Amino acid sequence: MTKGPKKLAGRTFAASTQSLVSVIDDDESVRESLPELLRELGFDARAFASADEFLKSDSYSATRCLLLDIAMPGMSGLELQRELTVRGHVIKIIFITARGDERLRRQLTAGGAVDCLFKPFSQQELKAALDAAIPGSRAR
Secondary structure: OOOOOOOOHHHHHHHEEEEEEEEEEOHHHHHHHHHHHHHHOEEEEEEEOOOHHHOOOOOOEEEEEEEEEOOOOOHHHHHHHHHHHHOOOOOOOEEOOOOOOHHHHHHHHOOOEEEEOOOOOOOOHHHHHHHHHOOOOOOO
């Protein structure tokens, strides 16, 4: 048997059992550091500078969870959440923001987000949110 991508119903899947978490943030330092941490926690990770870049990527259909900045140039995190709903594409979303507002967190979770983490957030907060977003994944 050969290792490599597997085909199932016309779609190609990597032979990895890791869940793909995509980070969408206009802040380059977040796009560099967060995927490294996600890999340390046992996830596959990709980073994107904008919602449009993510929507046009191959990762769009494979992503199990988004770590999504709220305020970005172009399409905002909230607009991307709405766009995914319109497309009928279900992806768990954990919003990340520098705006520490509990009312905002309540609004986002009421709107379907798994959580809203306030920057800077701890590794423990991230792990708890990922465990809630991807049951059975149990971040390391």
